[in-house]
Amino acid sequence: MKPFTQLKGLVAPMDRANVDTDMIIPKQFLKSIKRSGFGPNLFDELRYLDEGQPGQDCSNRPLNKDFPLNFPRYQGASVLLARENFGCGSSREHAPWALEDYGFRCIIAPSYADIFFNNCFKNGVLPIALGAEIVDRLFQEMYATEGYQLDVDLEAQTVTTPSGEVIPFEVESGRKHCLLNGLDDIGITLQQADAIREYEAKRRKEAPWLFSRSA
Amino acid sequence: MAGKTLYDKLWDDHLVAITDDGDALLYIDRHLVHEVTSPQAFEGLRLAGRKPWRIDANLATPDHNVPSAVEERVHGVDGIVDPVSKLQVVTLDENCDEFGIEEFKINDERQGIVHVVGPEQGATLPGMTVVCGDSHTATHGALGAIAHGIGTSEVEHVLATQCLRQRKMKNMLVKVDGDLRPGVTAKDIVLAVIGKIGTAGGNGCAIEFGGSTIRNLSMEGRMTICNMAIEAGARVGMVAVDETTLKYVEGRPYAPKGEDWDKAVAYWKTLHSDDDAVFDKVVELKAEDILPQVTWGTSPEMVASINDNVPGPDDFSEPVKKSACERALQYMGLKAGQKIRDIKLDRVFIGSCTNSRIEDLRAAADVVKGRKIAATIKEALVVPGSGLVKRQAEAEGLDKIFVEAGMKWREPSCSMCLAMNSDKLGAGEHCASTSNRNFEGRQGFGGRTHLVSPAMAAAAAVAGHFVDVNEILEGAQS
Numbered sequence: 001m002k003p004f005t006q007l008k009g010l011v012a013p014m015d016r017a018n019v020d021t022d023m024i025i026p027k028q029f030l031k032s033i034k035r036s037g038f039g040p041n042l043f044d045e046l047r048y049l050d051e052g053q054p055g056q057d058c059s060n061r062p063l064n065k066d067f068p069l070n071f072p073r074y075q076g077a078s079v080l081l082a083r084e085n086f087g088c089g090s091s092r093e094h095a096p097w098a099l100e101d102y103g104f105r106c107i108i109a110p111s112y113a114d115i116f117f118n119n120c121f122k123n124g125v126l127p128i129a130l131g132a133e134i135v136d137r138l139f140q141e142m143y144a145t146e147g148y149q150l151d152v153d154l155e156a157q158t159v160t161t162p163s164g165e166v167i168p169f170e171v172e173s174g175r176k177h178c179l180l181n182g183l184d185d186i187g188i189t190l191q192q193a194d195a196i197r198e199y200e201a202k203r204r205k206e207a208p209w210l211f212s213r214s215a
Numbered sequence: 216m217a218g219k220t221l222y223d224k225l226w227d228d229h230l231v232a233i234t235d236d237g238d239a240l241l242y243i244d245r246h247l248v249h250e251v252t253s254p255q256a257f258e259g260l261r262l263a264g265r266k267p268w269r270i271d272a273n274l275a276t277p278d279h280n281v282p283s284a285v286e287e288r289v290h291g292v293d294g295i296v297d298p299v300s301k302l303q304v305v306t307l308d309e310n311c312d313e314f315g316i317e318e319f320k321i322n323d324e325r326q327g328i329v330h331v332v333g334p335e336q337g338a339t340l341p342g343m344t345v346v347c348g349d350s351h352t353a354t355h356g357a358l359g360a361i362a363h364g365i366g367t368s369e370v371e372h373v374l375a376t377q378c379l380r381q382r383k384m385k386n387m388l389v390k391v392d393g394d395l396r397p398g399v400t401a402k403d404i405v406l407a408v409i410g411k412i413g414t415a416g417g418n419g420c421a422i423e424f425g426g427s428t429i430r431n432l433s434m435e436g437r438m439t440i441c442n443m444a445i446e447a448g449a450r451v452g453m454v455a456v457d458e459t460t461l462k463y464v465e466g467r468p469y470a471p472k473g474e475d476w477d478k479a480v481a482y483w484k485t486l487h488s489d490d491d492a493v494f495d496k497v498v499e500l501k502a503e504d505i506l507p508q509v510t511w512g513t514s515p516e517m518v519a520s521i522n523d524n525v526p527g528p529d530d531f532s533e534p535v536k537k538s539a540c541e542r543a544l545q546y547m548g549l550k551a552g553q554k555i556r557d558i559k560l561d562r563v564f565i566g567s568c569t570n571s572r573i574e575d576l577r578a579a580a581d582v583v584k585g586r587k588i589a590a591t592i593k594e595a596l597v598v599p600g601s602g603l604v605k606r607q608a609e610a611e612g613l614d615k616i617f618v619e620a621g622m623k624w625r626e627p628s629c630s631m632c633l634a635m636n637s638d639k640l641g642a643g644e645h646c647a648s649t650s651n652r653n654f655e656g657r658q659g660f661g662g663r664t665h666l667v668s669p670a671m672a673a674a675a676a677v678a679g680h681f682v683d684v685n686e687i688l689e690g691a692q693s
Contacts, residue, residue, distance in 0.1 A: 057257050074678070084535065119368065193376075208478070
């Protein structure tokens with residue numbers, strides 16, 4: 001996983017509540033057996049006017065000119081500003097894969113759906129939750145200022161606006177550590193292999209039926 | 216000290232380790248695997264040179280990409296026309312073969328939607344922690360288990376370590392009391408709950424569904440309710456163990472037997488919240504207030520009763536909800552103030568991990584028996600949740616009832632719930648669907664989904680538009 005430390009990036013809007021993971025990456029692209037290459041199909045049904053197919057070259061597809069990610073001013077954005085309950089619905093990790101592959105490394109929204117939130121941290125994408133009023137204000141500032149950038153510092157847990165305003169954010173310490181260092185969870189868990197074996201031995205005595213599956 | 220909730224008890228029983236600031240390592244008893252969210256996880260294992268920690272804790276079956284059409288199914292994997300879908304199913308077969316994981320392959324009679332198969336086989340049991348790379352894993356909580364969806368990185372984590380790194384969720388109780396009105400089912404209850412608390416109402420929570428109405432539901436009904444906990448934002452939905460649970464589990468192929476059964480039952484009987492347990496949030500509903508539900512928008516919280524009108528932006532005070540309503544009406548091609556009953560339908564879908572169990576099919580068959588679907592319905596699909604549900608339905612003659620009514624009887628798969636196989640809506644088509652999500656494009660590009668119960672979907676098929684199922688059952692001719 002790519003570490004996430006600091007990011008100064010152009011901000012793009014996804015200005016609606018309850019954006020679901022079907023919207024982030026539609027189902028036909030889930031047929032891939034790879035982890036990469038989802039970027040061109042991020043928000044596929046909103047970005048393009050036609051129905052996308054897996055493996056298709058997207059460069060000649062008709063674009064929806066009303067969709068902000070297609071506006072010239074948001075090209076190259078790496079911070080996505082969003083609304084309540086971002087990433088709800090399906091658990092598909094293809095959603096953070098698509099966001100990351102497109103170039104988004106950080107999302108700022110008032111709240112997230114649990115599974116999506118969790119999946120982001122496994123893929124070097126930092127989802128920041130800020131108060132709804134703050135997010136609303138960032139939306140206004142962003143719309144008013146072409147080239148609007150935010151400065152995100154994970155170590156310091158701050159978002160700094162172009163005017164120099166410093167907004168603190170919360171992040172769980174374990175997740176922060178993994179993201180800062182690009183660490184793989186499995187390696188960390190396997191350091192506790194003895195504890196897992198000990199638990200299993202105890203459980204095997206208490207609840208043997210959990211360990212004997214015979215049809 | 217306050218008593219424990221059901222979630223507290225199961226959490227404590229599965230805790231391998233926990234740090235002072237609450238980062239926990241939780242043991243996973245059962246890992247269910249399907250073809251869509253697992254290939255990258257198996258690939259990750261291979262690249263790291265890792266092996267599954269406990270092979271017998273895993274059970275796999277293909278479901279999302281599997282065709283429902285009989286013509287495609289007779290040829291097994293080779294019959295899958297779409298090469299991309301086929302590759303994904305083949306990849307699951309190969310991964311399970313390589314790592315020695317038990318799989319119900321495409322033409323095994325036990326194959327089906329993973330959330331129908333687990334309980335049906337007794338592979339998911341009370342007291343377990345159950346995970347799967349699919350958000351509707353909450354279904355298995357109906358047995359009195361902690362069950363939830365995970366992403367592919369966590370699929371790999373569970374394969375490699377048999378554990379998940381987690382933080383404890385909050386406890387939420389949704390209590391439904393009283394007698395249901397005729398024609399009102401588990402699906403209507405859960406849609407009413409989502410309408411009340413919203414699609415983010417359960418974020419960060421494990422929801423326990425309780426109260427006399429829930430107690431009186433069958434296991435199938437409880438599964439329907441827990442299945443859609445995720446549509447209320449809660450990863451976990453659960454129901455306490457009682458006699459209904461035990462009766463359901465007993466004798467299933469993978470359920471414990473003999474001495475193990477007695478020991479298990481003694482433990483399972485403790486799996487309920489204590490009387491003095493404290494919940495972080497409590498929501499109460501009266502069963503008698505719930506009428507048959509129909510969603511009108513593009514989020515499951517956009518739901519109304521059959522007698523209501525479609526709301527408009529003016530019915531909402533928050534700006535975000537106003538604009539969401541406006542956008543939803545535009546996408547759905549509906550007008551504010553129009554009657555739910557006047558929504559005309561093009562297709563009907565009865566199936567999905569929410570509503571494809573035998574009881575769901577019986578409820579739908581009761582409605583269409585001796586009737587014909589409306590001439591304006593282009594297609595009405597009935598897709599059983601597993602090969603065994605299909606066999607049972609055929610033994611009861613339900614397939615004939617559906618076919619005689621003009622519906623299509625298909626092979627088990629996720630089918631038109633998410634349209635990963637060839638069953639999908641055309642742009643602009645309205646569908647009465649027993650599935651779980653009415654998101655934009657979910658059932659096909661530009662498709663318009665209305666979530667309903669199996670009985671209401673069947674009634675809509677007969678009438679060609681939404682109608683209170685009781686009117687059809689009472690003999691009012693369409």
